[in-house]
Amino acid sequence: MAVILITGGARSGKSKRAETRVRAFPGQPxxxxxxxxxxxxxEARIAGHRARRGTDWIEREVPLDLVPALVASDGGGPRxxxxxxxxxxxLMHAGRDWEREVTELANALPRLKSPVVLVTNEVxxxxxPDNALxxxxxxAAGIMNQVIAAVSDEVEFVVAGLPMKLK
Amino acid sequence: MAVILITGGARSGKSKRAETRVRAFPGQPxxxxxxxxxxxxxEARIAGHRARRGTDWIEREVPLDLVPALVASDGGGPRxxxxxxxxxxxLMHAGRDWEREVTELANALPRLKSPVVLVTNEVxxxxxPDNALxxxxxxAAGIMNQVIAAVSDEVEFVVAGLPMKLK
Amino acid sequence: MAVILITGGARSGKSKRAETRVRAFPGQPxxxxxxxxxxxxxEARIAGHRARRGTDWIEREVPLDLVPALVASDGGGPRxxxxxxxxxxxLMHAGRDWEREVTELANALPRLKSPVVLVTNEVxxxxxPDNALxxxxxxAAGIMNQVIAAVSDEVEFVVAGLPMKLK
Numbered sequence: 001m002a003v004i005l006i007t008g009g010a011r012s013g014k015s016k017r018a019e020t021r022v023r024a025f026p027g028q029p030x031x032x033x034x035x036x037x038x039x040x041x042x043e044a045r046i047a048g049h050r051a052r053r054g055t056d057w058i059e060r061e062v063p064l065d066l067v068p069a070l071v072a073s074d075g076g077g078p079r080x081x082x083x084x085x086x087x088x089x090x091l092m093h094a095g096r097d098w099e100r101e102v103t104e105l106a107n108a109l110p111r112l113k114s115p116v117v118l119v120t121n122e123v124x125x126x127x128x129p130d131n132a133l134x135x136x137x138x139x140a141a142g143i144m145n146q147v148i149a150a151v152s153d154e155v156e157f158v159v160a161g162l163p164m165k166l167k
Numbered sequence: 168m169a170v171i172l173i174t175g176g177a178r179s180g181k182s183k184r185a186e187t188r189v190r191a192f193p194g195q196p197x198x199x200x201x202x203x204x205x206x207x208x209x210e211a212r213i214a215g216h217r218a219r220r221g222t223d224w225i226e227r228e229v230p231l232d233l234v235p236a237l238v239a240s241d242g243g244g245p246r247x248x249x250x251x252x253x254x255x256x257x258l259m260h261a262g263r264d265w266e267r268e269v270t271e272l273a274n275a276l277p278r279l280k281s282p283v284v285l286v287t288n289e290v291x292x293x294x295x296p297d298n299a300l301x302x303x304x305x306x307a308a309g310i311m312n313q314v315i316a317a318v319s320d321e322v323e324f325v326v327a328g329l330p331m332k333l334k
Numbered sequence: 335m336a337v338i339l340i341t342g343g344a345r346s347g348k349s350k351r352a353e354t355r356v357r358a359f360p361g362q363p364x365x366x367x368x369x370x371x372x373x374x375x376x377e378a379r380i381a382g383h384r385a386r387r388g389t390d391w392i393e394r395e396v397p398l399d400l401v402p403a404l405v406a407s408d409g410g411g412p413r414x415x416x417x418x419x420x421x422x423x424x425l426m427h428a429g430r431d432w433e434r435e436v437t438e439l440a441n442a443l444p445r446l447k448s449p450v451v452l453v454t455n456e457v458x459x460x461x462x463p464d465n466a467l468x469x470x471x472x473x474a475a476g477i478m479n480q481v482i483a484a485v486s487d488e489v490e491f492v493v494a495g496l497p498m499k500l501k
Contacts, residue, residue, distance in 0.1 A: 007327055009292065009458030011476020041466075122326065124176030125343065126293020126460020127301050132208070134461050142178020149327035157326050159456065159491050160341055160483035162500040166329040174494055176459065289493065291343030293460020294468050299375075309345020316494035324493050333496040 002115040005152040006163075007122055007145060013161030015049055018080050018117045025115045027077025031057045032069055034087040049082070063090045067101075067108045070116060078115040084148065085121040085141050092137065102144045106151045118152075120145055169282040172319040173330075174289055174312060180328030182216055185247050185284045192282045194244025198224045199236055201254040216249070230257045234268075234275045237283060245282040251315065252288040252308050259304065269311045273318045287312055289324075336449040339486040340497075341456055341479060347495030349383055352414050352451045359449045361411025365391045366403055368421040383416070397424045401435075401442045408446050417453040418482065419475050426471065436478045440485045452486075454479055 004021055008014045022029045031053065037043040050059075058077075062069040066087055073079055081087075091098040109116060124142045129135050149155045155167040171188055175181040189196045198220065204210040217226075225244075229236040233254055240246055248254075258265040276283060291309045296302050316322045322334040338355055342348045356363045365387065371377040384393075392411075396403040400421055407413055415421075425432040443450060458476045463469055483489045489501040 005327070009456060009476065010462070011458055011473045011480070012456075013476075013480045041469075120327075122176060122179075122459045123461050124178055124459075125289045125291075127290050127296050127305055128177070129461050135208075138461055139178045142176065142180075145326075146178070146180045146328035149329055155327060155329055157331075159479075159500055160339070160454075160489060161480035162483055162489055164331065164491075164498065164500065166326055166331065172494070287494075289343060289346075291345055292456045292458075294457050294463050294472055295344070302375075306345045309343065309347075312493075313345070313347045313495035316496055322494060322496055324498075331498065333493055333498065 002154070003109045003112070003152045004115070004117045005120060005145075005149055005155045006117060006158060007120045007149075007155065008158035009122055009125075012158045014119050014121075014158045015082055016052065016161070017156065017158050017163055018082065018119045019053060021117045022078045022080045022115070025078035027114070029057050029077050030073050030079045031059045032062050032066070032073075032079055032081045033059065034063055034066070034081065034083060034090060036061065036063050036090075063087070064094060064096065067104050070108060070112060074112050074114050076114055078117065081116060081118045083119040083121060084144060085123065088140055088144055089137065092140065098140055098144075102147055106147050109148070109151050118148065120148065122157075169321070170276045170279070170319045171282070171284045171321045171323070172287060172312075172316055173284060173323050173325060174287045174316075175325035176289055176292075179325045181286050181288075181325045182249055183219065183328070184323065184325050184330055185249065185286045186220055188284045189245045189247045189282070192245035194281070196224050196244050197240050197246045198226045199229050199233070199240075199246055199248045200226065201230055201233070201248065201250060201257060203228065203230050230254070231261060231263065234271050237275060237279060241279050241281050243281055245284065248283060248285040250286040250288060251311060252290065255307055255311055256304065259307065265307055265311075269314055273314050276315070276318050285315065285319075287315070336488070337443045337446070337486045338449070338451045338488045338490070339454060339479075339483055340451060340490050340492060341454045341483075342492035343456055343459075346492045348453050348455075348492045349416055350386065350495070351490065351492050351497055352416065352453045353387055355451045356412045356414045356449070359412035361448070363391050363411050364407050364413045365393045366396050366400070366407075366413055366415045367393065368397055368400070368415065368417060368424060370395065370397050397421070398428060398430065401438050404442060404446060404450060408448050410448055412449040412451065415450060415452040417455060418478060419455040419457065422474055422478055423471065426474065432474055432478075436481055440481050443482070443485050452482065454482065456491075
């Protein structure tokens with residue numbers, strides 16, 4: 001069992017680093033995408049990630065029910081969850097209880113048999129946003145990152161494509 | 168004497184880390200809050216911090232006159248200043264000369280006898296803000312952090328609840 | 335030959351750190367400014383940087399054609415490029431193909447004889463910006479930082495004036 005959290009800013013090389021970490025484990029890798037291709041900008045980004053990863057990955061689109069998806073795919077190859085911040089955003093938009101779901105994820109992760117590499121974003125290092133919704137999201141993301149980092153075996157902070165070991 | 172600066176993003180676990188560092192020093196800890204409970208959002212956050220800290224802290228509300236408060240409480244237990252960026256914001260709103268006050272703080276810190284752990288925020292790692300006031304604040308916070316870091320014995324950068332030693 | 339990339343947030347002490355690194359190399363240092371003094375805010379910042387550096391630097395204003403400027407000044411003293419994110423912004427505003435120009439810079443850097451210290455900014459660690467242009471810029475800056483970091487001999491991340499070694 002290994003739970004690895006990769007955090008960093010936008011376009012910092014987090015996904016690429018996470019793919020490298022997943023590839024180091026044996027078995028066919030599973031790509032757990034929390035993104036849904038809802039607009040052209042997102043579609044282009046998803047296509048770019050797919051082109052880089054190659055075609056030997058099992059792909060799962062999991063915008064909301066992450067824990068069941070991880071349990072269902074357990075026992076096989078390593079999983080890449082890309083990314084937790086989008087999952088959080090999906091939960092909030094769907095009116096789900098994100099704090100409970102994050103706690104459930106934190107409880108589930110250490111019990112999984114196959115490795116899981118999770119990508120997340122740091123979003124709290126800029127100026128305080130004007131609107132209350134953005135502030136709530138920023139706070140939620142920070143809390144989620146702390147909770148998941150606490151149960152992870154390794155945590156890396158990626159800047160300019162280069163990982164710093166936090167744990 | 169020990170001056171410890173804890174920096175990081177919003178909800179990165181800075182305050183919790185700072186409390187841990189303060190607890191490691193002997194004596195009754197003093198919580199120096201620069202926040203004023205001006206709205207419900209801030210009130211809730213203050214209540215959350217207080218619930219986590221426990222009730223054995225001496226509490227001081229110091230929105231502006233930080234140096235006198237640190238001098239007045241010197242000789243007793245360790246102090247936690249939470250946080251410098253809010254203090255800076257208070258100074259700017261009150262029309263005070265923040266550069267002079269930051270310099271005075273930097274001059275005062277090394278002369279204190281009881282330990283001081285200061286929490287601050289990194290706010291300059293996002294996109295340049297549209298409005299000039301936010302840009303001024305962002306610049307001021309960056310300058311303040313450099314000045315206080317220079318006189319600190321230890322500086323930690325907290326990401327996802329995990330401290331990285333900067334100094 | 336040495337290529338050193340210094341990254342960090344606004345007012346984090348990147349330029350000062352970069353100047354220290356440049357000063358450690360022999361020869362008269364060359365300051366390659368990508369900023370143009372288009373408004374009072376920018377003029378004040380440029381003047382501040384110049385006052386700190388001292389008067390023994392050769393100064394070049396290079397808003398766009400960075401690779402030719404580095405080639406033309408090669409063989410002399412060390413160069414400080416301040417900064418890449420502004421250069422990127424200039425390229426985008428001028429309608430130039432920034433991806434090609436970044437690639438050309440990445441190809442040129444390892445072939446230069448005199449040292450180059452490049453300053454850049456982390457801009458992707460805040461909330462996702464509302465407007466599409468800011469998102470494009472943020473993405474471009476992240477990609478550029480990864481590409482240049484990959485060809486750099488050393489990469490430092492500066493927080494509160496204190497460098498962390500990334501590479």
